[in-house]
Amino acid sequence: MYVRRLELVDFRSYPRVVVEFEPGPGVFVGSNGVGKTNLVEALGYVATLSSHRVSTDAPLVRIGAQRAVVRCAVVHEGRELLVELQIEPGKANKARLGRAPTTRPRDILGALRLVLFAPEDLSLVRGEPEGRRRFLDDLLVARQPRFAAVRSDYERVLKQRNALLRTAYLTRRVKGSGGDLSTLDVWDAHLAEHGSRLWAARLELTAALAPHVERAYDAVAAGKGTARVRYHSRNETTETAPQELEKVLAEALKNGRPQEVERGVTLAGPHRDDLSLLLGEMPVKGYASHGESWSFALAMKLAAYELLRAEGIEPVLVLDDVFAELDAGRRERLADLVGGAEQVLVTCAVDADVPARLRGARYAVREGEVEHG
Amino acid sequence: MYEGAIQDLIDELGRLPGVGPKSAQRIAFHVLAADPTDVKRLAAALHRVKDLVRFCTTCFNVAESEQCRICRDPRRHDEAICVVEEPKDVVAIEKTGEFRGRYHVLGGAINPLEGVGPDNLKIRELMARLSSGEVKELILATDPNTEGEATATYLALLVKPMGLRVTRLASGLPVGGDLEYADEVTLGRAFEGRRVL
Ligand SMILES: Nc1ncnc2c1ncn2[C@@H]1O[C@H](COP(=O)(O)OP(=O)(O)O)[C@@H](O)[C@H]1O
Ligand SMILES: [Mg+2]
Ligand SMILES: [Zn+2]
Numbered sequence: 001m002y003v004r005r006l007e008l009v010d011f012r013s014y015p016r017v018v019v020e021f022e023p024g025p026g027v028f029v030g031s032n033g034v035g036k037t038n039l040v041e042a043l044g045y046v047a048t049l050s051s052h053r054v055s056t057d058a059p060l061v062r063i064g065a066q067r068a069v070v071r072c073a074v075v076h077e078g079r080e081l082l083v084e085l086q087i088e089p090g091k092a093n094k095a096r097l098g099r100a101p102t103t104r105p106r107d108i109l110g111a112l113r114l115v116l117f118a119p120e121d122l123s124l125v126r127g128e129p130e131g132r133r134r135f136l137d138d139l140l141v142a143r144q145p146r147f148a149a150v151r152s153d154y155e156r157v158l159k160q161r162n163a164l165l166r167t168a169y170l171t172r173r174v175k176g177s178g179g180d181l182s183t184l185d186v187w188d189a190h191l192a193e194h195g196s197r198l199w200a201a202r203l204e205l206t207a208a209l210a211p212h213v214e215r216a217y218d219a220v221a222a223g224k225g226t227a228r229v230r231y232h233s234r235n236e237t238t239e240t241a242p243q244e245l246e247k248v249l250a251e252a253l254k255n256g257r258p259q260e261v262e263r264g265v266t267l268a269g270p271h272r273d274d275l276s277l278l279l280g281e282m283p284v285k286g287y288a289s290h291g292e293s294w295s296f297a298l299a300m301k302l303a304a305y306e307l308l309r310a311e312g313i314e315p316v317l318v319l320d321d322v323f324a325e326l327d328a329g330r331r332e333r334l335a336d337l338v339g340g341a342e343q344v345l346v347t348c349a350v351d352a353d354v355p356a357r358l359r360g361a362r363y364a365v366r367e368g369e370v371e372h373g
Numbered sequence: 374m375y376e377g378a379i380q381d382l383i384d385e386l387g388r389l390p391g392v393g394p395k396s397a398q399r400i401a402f403h404v405l406a407a408d409p410t411d412v413k414r415l416a417a418a419l420h421r422v423k424d425l426v427r428f429c430t431t432c433f434n435v436a437e438s439e440q441c442r443i444c445r446d447p448r449r450h451d452e453a454i455c456v457v458e459e460p461k462d463v464v465a466i467e468k469t470g471e472f473r474g475r476y477h478v479l480g481g482a483i484n485p486l487e488g489v490g491p492d493n494l495k496i497r498e499l500m501a502r503l504s505s506g507e508v509k510e511l512i513l514a515t516d517p518n519t520e521g522e523a524t525a526t527y528l529a530l531l532v533k534p535m536g537l538r539v540t541r542l543a544s545g546l547p548v549g550g551d552l553e554y555a556d557e558v559t560l561g562r563a564f565e566g567r568r569v570l
Contacts, residue, residue, distance in 0.1 A: 156519040164485035180490050183483050186527045190519070 001076040001113060001314055002343035003043060010065035011087075012038035019370050021343070023075075025358040028347045030365030036347040039370065040116060040318045042070045043345075046083055047114035048138070049093070049105055052121075058089040074112045083111045113142065113315035115308070117301040117322060124300055125284055125293045129274035136202050136275060139209075139304050143311060147201060154194040154270070161187040161266050169264025181261065188253045195269045196246035199233070202270065203240050206231040212303035212310075219333040220302070220326065221295035225279035229300075232276045235268060294325060302337065309341075317344040323353040331355050379405065431502070433478040433495050435460045449473050453510040454502065456528065458482050458521065466514060471564040474510075477502065482520040483527055491527065499528075503535060510538040512567060517542070529570040540567040 002023045008014045013035045028036045037053070041060075044052050051060060061068045067088035074081050084096040085105065095105040123131055140147040164187060168179030210229050217227030235252045239245055252268040253260075260267050277284040277296055284296050305317050317338055323331055323346065335357035338344050348354055351362075362373040374380055379401055387397035404412055428434070429441035436442070443449060443463070453474030457463055463476050479494040502508065511532055515521035529539050542564060 153519065157523075160485050160519060160523065167485060167488070180492070182491055183485070183523065183527055185530065186483070186523050187485075189526060190523055 001074055001316060003072055003112065003316055003345075004075050004080060005071075005073040006039070006043065007069075007071040008039075008042055009069040009071075010062040011042050011068040011070055012060060012062060014038065014368055015062065015065075017368070017370055019363065020372060021345075022361050023343050025339070025341075025360030026343070026345045026363065027351075027354050027358060027360070028345065028363045028365050028370070029349070029351050030347075031349055034365045034367050035370075036365050037118065037320055039365070040118075040320050040345060040347065043072065043112065043114055043316070043318065044116045045087070046070055046072050046085055046108070047112045047116075049085075049109065052116060052118055056089070057087050057093075060087055061089060072112065081111055083108050110145065113308070113313055114318060115301055115305040115315050116318040116320065117298055118318075118320040121297045121301060122294055124297045125277060125288075129272075132275040132277075133202075133271075133273065135300065135304075136205055137198075139307070140201050140205055142304075142308060142313070142315075143205075147198075150194065150197050150201065154191075154198050157187065157190045157194050158266055158269065158271055161191055162264075165260060165266065166264045168261065184257075188250065191266070191269060192246045192250040192253060195249050195271075196242045199245050199249070199270045199273070200240060200242040202273070203231050203245075206275065209300075209303050209307055212306040213299050216302035216306065216337065217295060217299035219337045220298050220330055221292065224292075225282070227296060227299055228278040228280075230276040230278065231273065233270070233273045291325075298322065305338075305341075314342045317341050319344065319346045321347055321349075323348050323355075324350065332357070429478075432476045433480060433498070434463050434476055443467075443476060449475060451475060451507050453512060454499075454508050455512040455514050456499065457514050458516055458524075462514065462516075465560060466564070469560050469564055472512075474512075479515070479524065482515055482524040484520045494524075496528070496531070500531070503532060503537070508537060510540060513539065513541045513570070514564075525570070539570045541570050542567050 003021050005021065006019045008017050010016075019039065028039065030036050041051055041053060044050075045060070051057075054060070067086055069084065069086050071082070071084045074083060081098055082096070085108070086094040088094075093105045095103050095108045097103050097108050097111060124135055137147070137151050141151070161184075164181065164184060168181050171179035206229055213227050213229050221227070235248055237245070237248045239248055249268060256268050277300075279288055279292060279296070282288070284293060288296065305315060308315050319338070322334070326334060331353065332355050335355040339357045344358070346354055346358060347365075364371045364373050375383065382401045382404065383394075383397045386392055386400050387394055389397075392400070404415075425437050426435050427437070429436040429439075429444055431440055431444045434441040434443065436444075438445075450473060453472075454477050455466060455472055455474060456477045456479060457466065458479055458481055460478055463478065466472055466476075477495065477499050479496065479499075481489055481494055483489060483491060483494070503511070511528070513525040513528055515524045525541055529541075532539060542560075
C-alpha cells in the first residue's frame with residue numbers, strides 16, 4: 001500500500017499543510033526542527049492511534065489550537081481509502097473511514113499499515129523489556145488482528161489475578177492472617193490458558209523474525225558479529241505448542257505460589273518475558289557500542305517490515321533521520337535493501353546523505369510548509 | 374447552577390448510570406414541560422418498583438412476590454438450572470425460547486478488582502438448591518468475558534464432586550460482550566451448542 005495524500009490541520013507545528021505522495025521512495029529534506037518528524041508522526045498516529053514520541057495527545061495539537069485533524073488517502077491494491085482522525089485532548093478522538101460519517105477510532109486500524117524507524121527506537125535495544133514485549137505484540141497484531149484479543153484477554157486475567165493476590169496480601173498485613181484466595185486456582189488455570197497462547201505466538205514470531213534480523217543487521221551494521229534474537233522466559237522450556245506451554249505455565253504457577261502469595265503479585269507468565277538481543281554470543285544491552293545498538297534497533301524494525309512483506313502485507317516504510325548515522329557503504333546497502341518497497345519515506349537534513357537508489361519524489365520542508373520539488 | 378427544585382432534580386438524575394450532566398439537564402427540563410399526569414405516572418412507577426419488586430427467594434431473579442414467575446411456573450421442569458449473572462440475562466435467554474428449566478441469578482461475577490469474591494454472590498444458595506438431587510444439569514451462562522469465564526470455571530470445579538452434567542454456552546458470542554446485548558439468534562445458537570465442562 002502507499003499513502004497518496006496527507007492533510008494536517010493544527011497538527012504539531014502545521015496550521016495547515018497538504019502533501020501529495022507517489023509510490024516508491026519519497027525524501028523529505030529540511031534542517032533540524034522544521035517539522036519533518038511531525039509529518040511522519042502524523043502517519044504513525046493514523047496507523048497505530050498513538051504517537052511514537054509522546055504518550056499523551058496534548059503535544060500533538062498545535063499550540064493555541066483546540067484540536068488537530070489528520071486526513072489521509074491510502075491506496076491499497078488499486079483502491080483508495082480515506083481515513084480521517086480528529087484529535088482533541090481530554091476528549092475521545094473522532095474517526096472517519098471512507099464515506100461513513102464517524103466510526104470508533106479503532107475501526108481505522110489496519111487502513112494504513114506502517115513500519116516506522118525513528119531515533120527513539122534506540123530504546124528497543126537499550127530500554128526495559130516492556131518495550132521489546134510491545135514490539136513483539138504489536139507485530140503479532142499486525143500479522144493477525146485476532147491477537148489483539150489474545151493480548152487483552154491475558155492482560156485482563158493478569159490484572160484480576162494480581163488484584164486477588166494484592167488484596168489477600170494487604171488483608172494479611174492489616175489483620176495478621178486471612179485473605180480470600182479461594183478463587184486462585186481458577187485464575188491460575190485461566191492465566192496459564194491465555195498466557196500460553198501469547199507465549200506460543202511470541203515464540204513462533206521470534207523464530208520467523210530471526211533470519212530477517214540477521215540479514216538486516218548484516219546490511220546496516222559495520223559487519224562484525226551475527227545479530228540474533230532469542231525469546232527469553234524465566235520458565236525455560238523446549239516446548240512450543242500452546243497446550244504444552246500451558247502445562248509448563250500451570251506448573252510454574254503451582255511451584256511459585258508460596259512466593260507469589262508472599263509478595264502479592266504474579267511472577268510467572270509472558271508479562272515478565274523478554275527478547276534477548278545478541279551479537280554473536282554477546283548480549284547487546286550493556287555491551288554493544290552506541291553504533292551497534294542503533295544498528296540493531298534499525299535491524300529489528302527492518303526485519304518487522306520484511307516479515308510483513310514476506311507474508312503478503314505491504315506496509316509503508318518510514319525511516320526518520322537514519323542516513324546521517326550511516327557511512328557511505330552502509331547507506332548503499334540499506335538503500336538496496338529497502339529500494340524495492342512499494343513506498344518508503346525518508347527524512348534527512350542533508351540531501352546528499354540519501355543514496356541515488358532512493359531518488360524518487362523530493363520534498364523541501366520549511367517551517368510550517370512542505371514543497372514538492 | 375439552577376435554583377432549588379430543578380437543580381435537585383438535575384442532581385438526582387445525574388446520579389443514574391449512563392446519564393451525564395447534559396442529559397440530566399435535558400431530562401429535567403423535559404419533565405418540567407411535560408403533562409402533569411405523565412409526570413405523576415413516572416413518579417408512581419418509581420415508587421412502585423421499590424415497593425413491589427423484590428428478589429425471588431429461590432433464584433434471586435426480580436419478583437413481585439416470594440417467588441418469581443419462572444420459579445412458580447409448574448410447566449417448567451426442575452432438571453436443569455441455568456446460572457446467569459443478572460436478571461437482565463434471564464430476560465435475554467427467555468427470548469430465545471430454548472430453555473424450559475429454572476434459573477439462578479448470581480448477582481454478578483467473580484471480580485477481584487472490584488472486591489467481588491464467591492461469598493458476595495449467591496453461590497451458597499445455588500449449592501443448597503443442587504443438594505436436593507433433583508437437578509441433573511447445570512448450565513453456566515455467565516458473560517463470555519474474563520470475569521464470567523472465571524466464575525463458570527469456579528462453579529464447575531465446585532460442583533464437580535456432585536456428579537451432575539455441567540455445560541457452558543458455546544462461544545460464538547462476541548468476546549468481551551455482555552450476554553444481554555447478544556441477539557436472539559446468536560444466543561439461541563450458543564445455547565443449542567453448549568458443551569460439557
Ligand atoms: N504542539 C506544537 N505546536 C507548535 N509547534 C510544535 C508543537 N510540537 C512541536 N512543535 C515544533 O515542531 C518542531 C519540531 O519538529 P520536528 O518534526 O520534530 O523537527 P524535525 O524536522 O527536526 O524532525 C519544533 O520546532 C517544535 O517547536
Ligand atoms: Mg526529526
Ligand atoms: Zn425465581
